[in-house]
Amino acid sequence: MSMRKRGGPLQGVRVVELTKVWAGPYTGKLLAFLGAEVIRVESEGSLDVTRVYGVDDINNAPGFKAVNPQKLSVQIDMKTEKGIALIMDMLKEADVVVENLRPGAIARLGLGYEQVAAVKPDIVYVSMGMYGSDGPLSYQTGYAPCFAALGGLSALVGYEGEAPTGMNIRYADSTFGAAAAFAACVALLHRRRSGEGQFIDVSAVESMTSMIGDAVMDYSLNGHVASCDGNRHADMAPHGVYPCAGGEWISIAVSSDDAWRALAATMNAEDWLDQSELATLAGRKCEEASLDKRIADWTRNQNAEALALQLQQVGVAAAKSLSSLDLIANASLWQRGFYQEVTDQQGQQRSILGPAWKMSRMAEVVDDAPSLGQHNAYVFGEILGLSEDEQQQLAAAGITR
Amino acid sequence: MSALTAIKVLEITRTVAGEYAAKLLADFGAEVIKLEPPGCGSPTRQLAPLADATVAGESDPERSGLFAYLNTNKRSVALDIETHQGQAALAQLLTRVDVLICDRQHDWLEGLGLSAELLESCYPELLVCAITPFGQMDDDEVIPAEDLTAMHSSGWGFHTPSAADPERPPLKGAGRFLASYEAGLDAALCTAAALFEREASGLGQFIDISQQATLASRTDYVLGQMIAGDMNVSTERTAYDLHGPADIYPCKDGFVYIWMSAPAHWQALSKMLGAPEWMNDFSENWLERECTPERVAECRRHVGEWLASQNKASVAEAAQKLGLILVPVNNPGDLMSSPQYQYRHFFTELKHPVLGERVYPTVPYQLSKTPAQLQAAAPLLGQHTEEILKAEVGEVGEDVGELEQ
Numbered sequence: 001m002s003m004r005k006r007g008g009p010l011q012g013v014r015v016v017e018l019t020k021v022w023a024g025p026y027t028g029k030l031l032a033f034l035g036a037e038v039i040r041v042e043s044e045g046s047l048d049v050t051r052v053y054g055v056d057d058i059n060n061a062p063g064f065k066a067v068n069p070q071k072l073s074v075q076i077d078m079k080t081e082k083g084i085a086l087i088m089d090m091l092k093e094a095d096v097v098v099e100n101l102r103p104g105a106i107a108r109l110g111l112g113y114e115q116v117a118a119v120k121p122d123i124v125y126v127s128m129g130m131y132g133s134d135g136p137l138s139y140q141t142g143y144a145p146c147f148a149a150l151g152g153l154s155a156l157v158g159y160e161g162e163a164p165t166g167m168n169i170r171y172a173d174s175t176f177g178a179a180a181a182f183a184a185c186v187a188l189l190h191r192r193r194s195g196e197g198q199f200i201d202v203s204a205v206e207s208m209t210s211m212i213g214d215a216v217m218d219y220s221l222n223g224h225v226a227s228c229d230g231n232r233h234a235d236m237a238p239h240g241v242y243p244c245a246g247g248e249w250i251s252i253a254v255s256s257d258d259a260w261r262a263l264a265a266t267m268n269a270e271d272w273l274d275q276s277e278l279a280t281l282a283g284r285k286c287e288e289a290s291l292d293k294r295i296a297d298w299t300r301n302q303n304a305e306a307l308a309l310q311l312q313q314v315g316v317a318a319a320k321s322l323s324s325l326d327l328i329a330n331a332s333l334w335q336r337g338f339y340q341e342v343t344d345q346q347g348q349q350r351s352i353l354g355p356a357w358k359m360s361r362m363a364e365v366v367d368d369a370p371s372l373g374q375h376n377a378y379v380f381g382e383i384l385g386l387s388e389d390e391q392q393q394l395a396a397a398g399i400t401r
Numbered sequence: 402m403s404a405l406t407a408i409k410v411l412e413i414t415r416t417v418a419g420e421y422a423a424k425l426l427a428d429f430g431a432e433v434i435k436l437e438p439p440g441c442g443s444p445t446r447q448l449a450p451l452a453d454a455t456v457a458g459e460s461d462p463e464r465s466g467l468f469a470y471l472n473t474n475k476r477s478v479a480l481d482i483e484t485h486q487g488q489a490a491l492a493q494l495l496t497r498v499d500v501l502i503c504d505r506q507h508d509w510l511e512g513l514g515l516s517a518e519l520l521e522s523c524y525p526e527l528l529v530c531a532i533t534p535f536g537q538m539d540d541d542e543v544i545p546a547e548d549l550t551a552m553h554s555s556g557w558g559f560h561t562p563s564a565a566d567p568e569r570p571p572l573k574g575a576g577r578f579l580a581s582y583e584a585g586l587d588a589a590l591c592t593a594a595a596l597f598e599r600e601a602s603g604l605g606q607f608i609d610i611s612q613q614a615t616l617a618s619r620t621d622y623v624l625g626q627m628i629a630g631d632m633n634v635s636t637e638r639t640a641y642d643l644h645g646p647a648d649i650y651p652c653k654d655g656f657v658y659i660w661m662s663a664p665a666h667w668q669a670l671s672k673m674l675g676a677p678e679w680m681n682d683f684s685e686n687w688l689e690r691e692c693t694p695e696r697v698a699e700c701r702r703h704v705g706e707w708l709a710s711q712n713k714a715s716v717a718e719a720a721q722k723l724g725l726i727l728v729p730v731n732n733p734g735d736l737m738s739s740p741q742y743q744y745r746h747f748f749t750e751l752k753h754p755v756l757g758e759r760v761y762p763t764v765p766y767q768l769s770k771t772p773a774q775l776q777a778a779a780p781l782l783g784q785h786t787e788e789i790l791k792a793e794v795g796e797v798g799e800d801v802g803e804l805e806q
Contacts, residue, residue, distance in 0.1 A: 009591075009598035022622055029621070034594045050622075062632065066625025132767070135744040142660065142726055145647065148575075149658035149730045154649060156575045157561065163651050164730060165562030166658070167575060168641050174619040176765075178586050183766035185593035186429055190404035190771050192600045198770035206747055206765035209736060211582045212575055213762050217466035218450035219733035220760045226733075231549070231573045234449035239549060241558065241570040247636065249571055251558060253547035312545050319550035321559040321571050324627055324634040324641070327617065330554075332535050338614045339628055351628045356618035357591050358536065360517060360606035361598070 006070075008035020008363020013188060015096040016041060016087075017071070018111070020048050022144070023204065024100030024128055025067045026177030031096070031184065032070040033355040035363035039094075039379060040071050041087055042372055043078040044401060051372070059345070059371035068369035069342055069352050074380075075373030075401045082399050084110050086384070092120050093383050095191075096184055100128035103139050113199045122197035124187040128180050132203035144172035144204075151208025156215060158228030165228075175211065176204040237284040238263070241321055242296045244304035249321040252295065252311065260284065262314040267298050344368035373401050403430030404771035408596060409498040411436065412475070413482070415444050417548070417578045418532045418612065419504045420471040421585030426500070426592065427474035428764055428773040434494070434789055435472065435780065439479040442782040445471060452756055462782045463755035470761065472779035473751065478790065479783030488513075493794040499599075500528045500592055507537050517607035527605040528595050532588050536611030548612075549573050551580040555616030556624060556641070564648070565638040583619060584612040645692055646700045649730055650708040656730035657713050659704065659720075662688055669725035670704075679703050753778035 005011060013036040017028040025040075025048070032038040042048065050064040074090075077083040088111070091097055097116065099106045106112055106127070113125045130147060131137045145166060148154045154166035180202040187198055209216065215226045233239040233253070241251045254260050257279055264272040277283035284291060299307060304320040311318035322330065333339060340354040343366060350368050380386045380400065394400045408431040412423040420435075420443070427433040437443050442462045450466040451457075457464030481487045491513070495501065501515065510516040510531065514523030517537070531537065534546035535554070552558040552574045561572045574580070588610045595606055617624060623641045626632035634640065647660045661667065664686045671680055679699075687696055708716070713729035720727035729735065736742055737760065745767065752758045756778070764773040 009594040011598075026621070030590065034591070062626045062629065063622055065629065065631075066622050131741050132745060135741045137739075137741040140721055142728055145658055146660060146726060146728045149649065150728050152731050152733055152736050153575045154658065155656070155730050155732050157572055159569065159572075163656055164649050165572070166649055166730075167562070168557060168560040169563045169643050169647070170560075170620060170623055170641050171557070174621065175583065175586070178583075178590060178619070179765050182425065182586060182590040182593060183768060185590060185597060186404045187768060187771070189593055189597045189600065192597055193407075196770055198768055200769070201767040203745065203747075203765050206742075206745070209747070209762055210765050211579055212733075213470045213582075214450065214467045214578060215576050216733045216736070216762045217470045217759075219737070221450055221452050221466040221469075221756065224450065226576070231570060233549070233573075233577050235447075235577075236547070239573075241549075241553065241573070243570070247567065249553075249559070251550045251553035251573075253549040255547050259545070315545050317545040317547040317550045319546070319554045321553040322556055323559050323636040323638070324556065324624070325636050326559075327556050327624060328628050328634055332611075333614060333617060335539075336536055336611065336614055338617065351630070353618055353621050353625045353628060356611065356614040357587055358609040359591060359595065360520070360608075361604075 006035055006364040006366070007361060009359070009361070010034040010036040010188070011363065013037070013096065014094045015039065015098060016090055016094045018097065018099040018101060018106065020100060021050060022067055022173035023177045023180075024098055026174045027098050027126065027128070027180040027184070028071060029067055029069065030178060030181040033363060033365060034185075036096070038071045039090070039375065040068065040073045040370070041078075041090070042073055042075055043083070044075060044372065045077060045079055047372075065369040066352070070365050070367050071370055072375035072378065073370035073372055074376050077399050078109060080399050082394070082397070086394075086399070087111060088116070088119060089384050090379065091116050091123060094120070094123065095188065096124045096126065098126045098128070098180065098184070102141060103129055103133070117197070120197075122191055122195060124184055124191060124197050124200065126180050126184050126200045126202065128176065128202045128204070130204045132206070133201045145169055147172040147176060147204040148208050151205040152215070153208040153212050156212060156226060156228065160228060160230040160232065162228060172204065172208060176202070176207045179207040179210070232288070235281070237281060237288045238291045238295055240292050240295070242292075242299040244299050244307065245301050248304035250299055250304045250308055251319050251321055253317040254284075255317055257281070259316045263311065263316050266311060266314055266316070267295070269294070340365065342366055342368045345371050345374065376400055402771075403774060404768070406430035408432070408500065410434070410500040410502060411494055411498040412502045414502060414504045416504045416532070417445060417467070417471060417581035418584045418588070419502050420445060421582055422530065422532060422588035422592070423475065423502045424471050424473060425585065425589035428775060429771065430774070433475040434498070434785075435475045435477045436480050436482060436491070437477055437782060439481055439783065442477075442479065443468065446782065456757070457755050461755070466756070469753060469756055469759070469779045473761065473775045474777050475780055476785035476789060477780035477783055478786045480786065480790075490790060490794045495524055495527065497793045498527070499596065500530065502530050502532070502588065502592075504532050506533060506543060517609070520605060520607050525605060526599070526603060528592060528599065528608065529605070530588050530592050530608040530610065532584050532610040532612070534612045536614060537609045548578055548580040551612040551616065554613045555580070556620055557616055559638060560641040563639070563642045567638060571638060580612045580616055584610050584615045587615045644697065645688060646697050646704060648701065650705050652708045652711045652713050652716065655713045657708060657711070657717060658728050658730055660726035664689065665724065666726060669720070669723045672723050673720060673725050674707060677703075749775050751775055751778040754781065
């Protein structure tokens with residue numbers, strides 16, 4: 001069973017994943033969506049928590065499936081020497097390895113960068129850690145909201161004058177994973193041009209700081225520590241999220257003086273149009289609390305979607321704040337092909353989130369997430385060239401399954 | 402020298418997303434030529450944070466810290482691409498570069514032979530990456546959008562903050578430009594992958610990045626389960642939440658974040674606090690099995706009281722030793738004095754002719770052989786117009802250069 005060619009820019013690239021939970025698997029998913037063959041090495045004795053937590057069937061774990069479509073799975077016991085030797089043999093046939101195990105764990109397994117590079121010098125080795133792989137705090141671990149708190153991002157989210165709330169608790173892992181995937185692609189390009197592999201050390205906390213670079217520059221230039229400012233924006237006013245009928249909300253960003261006049265006209269707020277001080281951003285910034293209040297009074301009994309459309313038509317940036325129900329029905333996401341179907345292990349169609357991007361030559365995404373060890377025969381037989389007897393011996397010894 | 406040293410990128414964008422995508426490439430050594438309208442330059446030159454008036458005047462195009470951050474390692478050409486000569490120079494430039502980063506719809510691209518349909522015949526080796534709020538639209542419709550409305554079209558807005566008070570508005574996210582940074586990152590990712598492919602195929606291609614889809618894709622763990630029918634969808638603002646006492650709490654000198662979801666975290670908290678009496682009212686595994694709103698509220702009250710008397714750095718250090726997941730909520734000042742950031746040289750100094758010597762954030766990935774490097778501060782408006790037009794465009798360039806003056 002050789003792998004079907006799916007096309008895409010990374011077709012022909014083989015990635016081995018030694019990853020857990022969300023961030024590392026997300027990196028692998030992006031590479032798979034770009035056409036790489038991504039093989040997850042999984043060990044029955046230390047399974048990814050998303051395969052098991054609150055789940056009856058490890059091969060039908062919803063969270064795991066959401067982050068691991070289009071990947072292959074090989075089951076190898078990493079607590080055995082032979083198992084580690086098998087993984088090392090796989091790495092000899094791989095282009096990229098991605099790992100996000102606990103700090104130091106990968107080296108203790110004998111699969112650290114130096115150890116892998118000794119047998120596969122041109123490997124692109126991506127190591128992901130909360131604080132990166134070295135430094136005085138690199139021993140520390142945490143979950144996604146810790147990355148956002150430590151990296152300076154959470155402090156900027158919250159209502160004016162109050163304690164920060166941070167982003168929704170799901171934020172950080174996927175962004176961290178995307179940063180790692182970008183670095184891996186850059187390294188693959190360098191390798192194709194020079195033949196040289198390398199070690200890539202990605203820090204989750206730093207990936208968060210990268211998302212607030214302008215706030216860091218504010219401190220750097222002016223010594224100013226930005227704090228929570230609700231929905232305010234230094235360069236736009238009004239700029240906010242306003243209540244609508246039925247518990248819905250509308251986001252409105254007035255980004256120019258023209259947009260301001262269009263908003264005021266739509267609201268029939270003749271008096272606003274007459275006030276010359278409101279014609280400029282500086283004037284509106286001084287009055288934004290009262291502007292917000294009157295806009296909220298105006299939006300309160302309206303339909304969010306209809307109102308957003310009405311404002312867009314006169315040139316004002318506006319959008320309904322989409323709930324999960326709205327998102328799965330969203331026309332632009334469906335039209336784009338962002339939601340698509342794959343085939344699961346039973347041959348059933350299943351909906352997934354496909355790639356967010358479109359390219360002239362996309363990789364096909366056709367398969368659901370793998371069951372544990374689903375691709376053992378392909379990996380051991382075709383990639384490693386083991387005979388059926390040898391494969392059976394490994395399984396009998398409990399090293400594979 | 403870095404991984405993208407031989408790559409030439411033309412950047413024509415008015416937005417943070419496009420500038421950030423090109424910055425990610427420039428910091429890996431790509432030669433980024435930034436086209437800006439003469440006179441005012443990129444709109445981001447007027448956006449906050451601005452250096453104070455003693456450094457630069459009111460409408461000085463060189464006083465924006467945002468622009469300085471987004472345009473490191475780039476070169477600026479002031480060129481009016483609305484004019485006949487400007488278009489001729491642009492057409493020449495397009496034959497000299499490997500990548501175009503822009504933020505336009507199909508109709509604009511078509512006029513220059515850059516649409517997905519025309520690319521193969523007009524510029525077969527060129528990579529065009531267009532970043533827009535909702536992606537390329539069939540009917541060239543331009544929906545007015547800003548980062549705020551993109552965030553709220555993606556699910557992140559509606560579901561931020563966690564444990565939302567239904568009476569208060571959902572929030573914009575972190576800072577002003579999260580939607581742009583996320584889309585810029587995906588744009589750089591796809592561009593790097595397409596450059597990798599082009600080494601073998603010799604072919605360019607069109608890359609269409611949507612801010613909305615990029616942001617929504619970052620929620621795959623929840624939205625992926627929802628679209629598959631494995632998780633309930635609703636109109637609740639808490640639909641993405643993990644319920645429990647995890648949250649940001651005030652302490653004496655700022656804020657800390659504490660995560661608790663498993664019995665091990667509860668035990669660590671007990672050790673940290675010396676097994677106080679109030680914890681006896683909770684079972685060892687309540688976080689997993691009995692996480693009711695009442696218990697969460699009670700737990701939060703006690704944790705909040707305790708943390709109010711603590712200092713963020715020292716309590717976090719003690720917690721880490723006991724396996725309690727508690728971290729300080731850092732601000733940029735904390736980051737600049739962080740021993741970890743200093744050890745990894747996350748910040749670097751660059752000298753800019755107007756802003757002076759300032760500290761800049763670098764990148765979150767360290768590559769052992771081809772590290773990203775911030776070598777040059779952002780360019781002055783039109784700083785490289787003459788030099789680049791002469792080198793890349795020849796005679797046409799000289800004409801344009803004269804027109805400028």
